Amino acid sequence: MELGQPLILRDDVEVEHPRAGEVKVAMAATGVCHSDLSIRDGILPIPLPAVLGHEGAGIIEEVGGGVQGLSPGDHVVISWVPQCGACFFCGRGQSQLCVEADAVLFSGGLLDGTPRLRMDGADLFQMEGVGTFSESTVIPATGAIKVPEDLDLSVAALLGCAVLTGVGAALNTARVRPGDSVVVAGCGGVGLNVIQGARMAGAGQIIAVDLHPAKLDLARVMGATASVNAANGDPVAAVRDLTEQRGVDVAFEAIGSTATIHQVIDMTRRGGQAVLVGIPGLDSMLSLPTLLGVILAERSISGCWLGSSDVRRDIPHLIDRYRAGDLLLDELISQRIGLDQVNEAFRAMSAGEVARSVIVY
Ligand SMILES: [Zn+2]
Numbered sequence: 001m002e003l004g005q006p007l008i009l010r011d012d013v014e015v016e017h018p019r020a021g022e023v024k025v026a027m028a029a030t031g032v033c034h035s036d037l038s039i040r041d042g043i044l045p046i047p048l049p050a051v052l053g054h055e056g057a058g059i060i061e062e063v064g065g066g067v068q069g070l071s072p073g074d075h076v077v078i079s080w081v082p083q084c085g086a087c088f089f090c091g092r093g094q095s096q097l098c099v100e101a102d103a104v105l106f107s108g109g110l111l112d113g114t115p116r117l118r119m120d121g122a123d124l125f126q127m128e129g130v131g132t133f134s135e136s137t138v139i140p141a142t143g144a145i146k147v148p149e150d151l152d153l154s155v156a157a158l159l160g161c162a163v164l165t166g167v168g169a170a171l172n173t174a175r176v177r178p179g180d181s182v183v184v185a186g187c188g189g190v191g192l193n194v195i196q197g198a199r200m201a202g203a204g205q206i207i208a209v210d211l212h213p214a215k216l217d218l219a220r221v222m223g224a225t226a227s228v229n230a231a232n233g234d235p236v237a238a239v240r241d242l243t244e245q246r247g248v249d250v251a252f253e254a255i256g257s258t259a260t261i262h263q264v265i266d267m268t269r270r271g272g273q274a275v276l277v278g279i280p281g282l283d284s285m286l287s288l289p290t291l292l293g294v295i296l297a298e299r300s301i302s303g304c305w306l307g308s309s310d311v312r313r314d315i316p317h318l319i320d321r322y323r324a325g326d327l328l329l330d331e332l333i334s335q336r337i338g339l340d341q342v343n344e345a346f347r348a349m350s351a352g353e354v355a356r357s358v359i360v361y
């Protein structure tokens with residue numbers, strides 16, 4: 001790939017054998033996420049050339065030395081945040097901050113910083129140490145989460161990013177309580193999952209904000225009780241009108257826009273919590289009235305990384321909730337496409353036409 005240019009399909013990529021602590025995965029499906037587009041457009045960094053894609057599921061083909069509990073033939077969801085289970089953060093119930101995740105973040109490599117893909121005799125880098133826009137890839141074994149074989153892998157793929165992040169933002173990061181009022185700004189793949197996470201937590205009022213009527217309709221399916229089309233006027237005023245001018249208990253930003261982040265903080269009531277889920281560019285800055293906006297208002301502003309998820313605890317739990325009919329996954333898939341349609345999927349995502357496009361191999 002080149003920055004800002006359509007992705008190029010190549011059939012001459014070499015995939016190395018997995019090294020110690022790694023597994024090779026035959027990809028079955030991968031979702032197209034907004035972060036892929038942010039990397040393509042240079043808003044988030046990666047060494048080039050690179051294979052994008054980070055929200056995937058597949059079947060293990062080969063395991064490297066020392067890998068425990070995973071075998072060829074196992075079905076897995078890929079976590080782009082590998083979680084070692086042994087570091088400072090994993091030991092304190094914050095495995096989304098695992099030190100292994102630091103190794104793969106924006107490095108284009110696996111835990112040792114180097115990729116396992118090669119093209120034209122040179123390194124071909126892997127987004128977040130995975131690179132799921134490929135028929136086969138090698139990833140850290142700590143990022144492969146075994147799932148039941150009867151689970152449709154095109155549905156399972158979504159668990160790896162949009163669902164973990166969105167549902168986790170509501171259940172883990174914000175710990176939404178029964179009866180809470182909630183707003184979610186941005187109803188793409190992640191925002192729709194924040195909405196269903198809030199519903200699963202028993203939130204009372206769930207206000208969806210977006211620019212596209214079709215996404216607001218889907219937000220209702222996911223559990224929104226009210227919607228605000230930000231194209232029709234100031235969304236902060238609209239949310240205040242819906243909450244007796246107080247603002248909501250918990251406000252989520254699921255776009256990664258600096259302007260929307262400021263709006264979401266303004267939608268949060270005194271004593272409430274603003275949760276920043278969407279991923280802005282590295283140059284995004286916050287500017288807040290410290291006394292009136294934060295201290296006197298007792299407003300909390302929380303970051304949210306991968307929905308504060310422990311992937312080995314949360315992925316099985318989410319599968320149970322899907323099977324119980326609580327967690328809607330099929331409804332999130334707008335279209336199933338081939339890898340050669342990835343550029344069209346980027347266009348449809350930018351135009352707000354889809355919740356999720358899923359590439360199936
Ligand atoms: Zn993603």
Ligand SMILES: [Zn+2]
Pocket residue numbers: 083084085086087088089090091095097098099100
């Ligand atoms: Zn760890």
